[in-house]
Amino acid sequence: MKSLHPLTWWIWSLLIVGAVISANSSWLAGISIAGATILVWRFAADAPWARSFWFSLKIGAFILIIRTLVGLLIGVPIPGTKLFELPILPLPSWLAGVRIGGVITQERLFSSIHEGLIIVAVISLFGAAVSLTSPHKLLRVTPIVIYEFGVATVIATSALPNLVQSISRIRRARLLRGDENPSWRSIALPLLEDSLSRSLELAAAMDARGYGVSRKRSRYRPISWQGIDSAVVLAAVLILSFALAIFR
Amino acid sequence: MINFSRVSLVYPTSTKTILEDLSFEIAEGEMVLVIGSTGTGKSSLLRLINGLVPHHTGGILAGDITVDGVSTQLVRPGELAHLVGIVGQNPAQGFVTDIVEEELAFGMEALNIAPDVMRKRVEEILDLLALAHLRNRAISTLSGGEQQRVAIGSALVMNPKVLVLDEPTSALDPIAAEEVLSILHRLVHDLSLTVVIAEHRLERVIGFADRIIHIAGDGSAEINLPEEILKRSEIAPPIVHLARALGLSDVGLSVRDVRRMTEEIRANGKDIPREAGQLGEIAIRTNKLSLNYGEKKALNEVSTQIHSGEIVALMGRNGAGKSSLLTTLVGINKLSSGSSEINGIKSVDLKGQVRRETVGFIPQEPSDLLYGQSVQSECQQADKDNQSAPGSTFALLKRIVPSINQETHPRDLSEGQRLALALAIVISAQPKVLILDEPTRGLDYQSKALLISLLKNFAKELNRSVLIATHDVELVAELCDRVIFLAEGEVVADGPTLDILLSSPAFAPQVAKVMSPRPWLTVSDVMRAVAE
Numbered sequence: 001m002k003s004l005h006p007l008t009w010w011i012w013s014l015l016i017v018g019a020v021i022s023a024n025s026s027w028l029a030g031i032s033i034a035g036a037t038i039l040v041w042r043f044a045a046d047a048p049w050a051r052s053f054w055f056s057l058k059i060g061a062f063i064l065i066i067r068t069l070v071g072l073l074i075g076v077p078i079p080g081t082k083l084f085e086l087p088i089l090p091l092p093s094w095l096a097g098v099r100i101g102g103v104i105t106q107e108r109l110f111s112s113i114h115e116g117l118i119i120v121a122v123i124s125l126f127g128a129a130v131s132l133t134s135p136h137k138l139l140r141v142t143p144i145v146i147y148e149f150g151v152a153t154v155i156a157t158s159a160l161p162n163l164v165q166s167i168s169r170i171r172r173a174r175l176l177r178g179d180e181n182p183s184w185r186s187i188a189l190p191l192l193e194d195s196l197s198r199s200l201e202l203a204a205a206m207d208a209r210g211y212g213v214s215r216k217r218s219r220y221r222p223i224s225w226q227g228i229d230s231a232v233v234l235a236a237v238l239i240l241s242f243a244l245a246i247f248r
Numbered sequence: 249m250i251n252f253s254r255v256s257l258v259y260p261t262s263t264k265t266i267l268e269d270l271s272f273e274i275a276e277g278e279m280v281l282v283i284g285s286t287g288t289g290k291s292s293l294l295r296l297i298n299g300l301v302p303h304h305t306g307g308i309l310a311g312d313i314t315v316d317g318v319s320t321q322l323v324r325p326g327e328l329a330h331l332v333g334i335v336g337q338n339p340a341q342g343f344v345t346d347i348v349e350e351e352l353a354f355g356m357e358a359l360n361i362a363p364d365v366m367r368k369r370v371e372e373i374l375d376l377l378a379l380a381h382l383r384n385r386a387i388s389t390l391s392g393g394e395q396q397r398v399a400i401g402s403a404l405v406m407n408p409k410v411l412v413l414d415e416p417t418s419a420l421d422p423i424a425a426e427e428v429l430s431i432l433h434r435l436v437h438d439l440s441l442t443v444v445i446a447e448h449r450l451e452r453v454i455g456f457a458d459r460i461i462h463i464a465g466d467g468s469a470e471i472n473l474p475e476e477i478l479k480r481s482e483i484a485p486p487i488v489h490l491a492r493a494l495g496l497s498d499v500g501l502s503v504r505d506v507r508r509m510t511e512e513i514r515a516n517g518k519d520i521p522r523e524a525g526q527l528g529e530i531a532i533r534t535n536k537l538s539l540n541y542g543e544k545k546a547l548n549e550v551s552t553q554i555h556s557g558e559i560v561a562l563m564g565r566n567g568a569g570k571s572s573l574l575t576t577l578v579g580i581n582k583l584s585s586g587s588s589e590i591n592g593i594k595s596v597d598l599k600g601q602v603r604r605e606t607v608g609f610i611p612q613e614p615s616d617l618l619y620g621q622s623v624q625s626e627c628q629q630a631d632k633d634n635q636s637a638p639g640s641t642f643a644l645l646k647r648i649v650p651s652i653n654q655e656t657h658p659r660d661l662s663e664g665q666r667l668a669l670a671l672a673i674v675i676s677a678q679p680k681v682l683i684l685d686e687p688t689r690g691l692d693y694q695s696k697a698l699l700i701s702l703l704k705n706f707a708k709e710l711n712r713s714v715l716i717a718t719h720d721v722e723l724v725a726e727l728c729d730r731v732i733f734l735a736e737g738e739v740v741a742d743g744p745t746l747d748i749l750l751s752s753p754a755f756a757p758q759v760a761k762v763m764s765p766r767p768w769l770t771v772s773d774v775m776r777a778v779a780e
Contacts, residue, residue, distance in 0.1 A: 047346065136344070136346055140357070169611070172580050177633075178599075178601055178633060185619075187619070193615075203304070204304045204325075204342075205341070205342030205344065207324070208298055209358060210327070210355050210358040211358045212326060213329065214359050216360045217357050218360045218362060221350075222363070
């Protein structure tokens with residue numbers, strides 16, 4: 001999968017996101033999450049950024065749970081099969097229309113999960129695009145005009161793995177001071193200092209090496225759009241038009 | 249090539265003048281060494297050359313700096329990229345891409361150099377720095393020495409006229425350091441490259457320098473020939489201290505020169521009786537300790553014993569497993585097989601209070617241990633942890649660094665002061681064993697002398713053991729009783745410092761090289777041999 005153009009997976013994920021949103025179907029959302037998982041599991045390189053997909057899945061799961069709970073507890077009642085009933089929390093009169101608690105129906109549960117799933121699909125599809133593309137390669141195809149964006153990308157993508165490293169290093173040092181449960185604050189301070197100085201260092205290094213000086217950038221290894229890139233994008237286009245045709 | 253004319257520099261948040269009215273000129277093809285204590289502005293001086301100071305850091309710069317006729321104040325650092333290559337203190341933090349080849353090409357891509365030119369230059373650099381076999385490797389998997397070479401390569405590939413390096417050998421073992429320096433030496437001579445280099449470990453670089461810039465710390469600086477500067481300077485390699493102690497008329501800079509002057513001493517010096525120290529009880533014991541990281545064997549059946557009252561150095565090349573052994577001993581890593589115990593307690597069982605009182609560990613970055621808002625709050629925390637009298641940790645710290653201010657934030661301390669603070673906190677718990685990982689990285693000679701006397705006191709007077717992982721042979725020669733040598737996770741040598749250091753020329757300290765074949769490692773050894 002080395003030869004893929006860095007933009008391919010980004011275009012692909014944007015198209016699928018379009019399909020999921022326009023179809024508004026939890027089936028398609030579920031399938032696309034599964035598909036993204038397989039793709040990342042199968043094709044992502046063994047690199048720091050490849051872990052972002054699994055991170056995005058975790059965030060997605062968290063959002064799904066919260067979204068479902070909130071959807072069940074607060075909002076407009078949907079009539080249907082009754083599952084169980086919660087007491088209604090009395091609210092001041094100026095909050096008319098909002099209701100906390102009440103009858104929980106199967107329909108209400110499903111609609112909450114359905115909306116949650118779509119959000120998870122969107123997040124995980126972006127996660128997949130990040131995981132499947134080397135940010136450094138992406139940087140090379142971004143126009144030099146958005147110079148700040150380039151610097152920010154490099155710093156952000158190298159900061160995350162550095163952050164993970166620093167956290168474990170500091171936690172270990174703290175353990176050694178006999179501090180078995182170091183407080184969040186005591187870790188955050190050295191961590192912030194560490195990552196800030198690293199980022200500044202990196203920005204200085206990029207600057208010293210002439211990044212952003214020339215309006216045009218040459219390429220050591222040409223990055224070309226190939227048949228397989230078109231195939232991936234075409235597949236996504238097909239899914240999008242399928243979604244538009246069937247679910248509308 | 250480089251011209252400083254009446255340069256003064258002040259940082260906005262500080263009242264201290266870093267440089268004041270500094271003027272000098274560096275000619276093409278010169279190799280200039282910048283020396284000075286920590287925090288005196290060596291890095292600032294280096295970064296002035298390509299304009300990172302003040303363009304990137306802020307600060308007020310007076311006077312004019314030109315490089316090859318271009319004034320650094322008028323252009324951005326990037327516009328000097330083709331003229332000045334800069335390699336930072338920690339190259340791993342400056343890498344922008346993930347593959348060696350792409351890293352080399354990055355700067356040229358930014359300058360829009362044609363692909364065929366680029367390919368040719370990358371090939372040349374790969375050959376020049378012996379990196380060809382690493383071209384497709386991920387940079388994160390390279391060893392420290394290899395990373396340093398990639399960093400130098402990515403600066404050189406732009407065909408700069410000036411190369412600036414900030415402590416290029418501080419993280420490297422003696423062999424890798426030698427490799428990097430000889431490459432630089434060759435570039436200076438073959439390509440007439442101008443090199444400006446800052447380094448604490450003068451013994452490594454002094455032989456290569458044409459001139460020295462000595463920054464005094466009060467803003468003044470002197471530029472002169474190495475012989476002239478080193479005649480008077482406090483900062484000097486062991487070989488110069490030797491010449492001074494012996495009262496030689498000249499300070500020689502190379503082992504060869506000083507050998508010629510000391511023939512008589514080698515012939516007439518008396519043998520120093522070896523002190524057969526009595527061994528205390530066993531403090532650290534490992535038995536067939538192995539540690540795997542996934543497939544990779546980090547440690548392989550390491551069996552050793554360290555007694556109380558002993559100061560032991562753990563040496564070996566970059567990636568030999570030194571840090572792994574240390575962290576296993578203190579109980580952070582789960583061992584794959586074998587056993588490791590400190591003071592009769594299994595390493596993995598060390599927790600909380602017991603751990604503090606059994607083993608003190610100073611990691612490579614002492615600041616990891618610190619999280620207080622001031623020196624005072626750190627010391628109070630340590631007092632509370634150890635249930636000792638309030639103020640006792642600070643009193644200890646005050647003995648190490650009398651000038652330290654209670655209110656200072658740990659971040660604003662100098663490298664040496666920070667190490668002292670971490671040491672004070674760890675020692676205040678009176679641990680049976682003290683373990684340090686690379687304590688002298690970035691330390692100047694003064695702080696190093698302080699560290700040596702502190703550790704000697706701790707081990708000998710309180711009868712505790714000290715284990716130090718280090719690349720610094722001079723430190724080992726001054727301080728340690730015994731050396732354990734690791735290679736590929738196995739113990740390949742273990743014995744008295746004298747025997748181990750003398751058996752390998754790469755790891756021999758400067759004085760030993762001068763005095764070979766007599767077994768004297770340090771200036772004080774030689775003085776004792778002469779005095780009797």
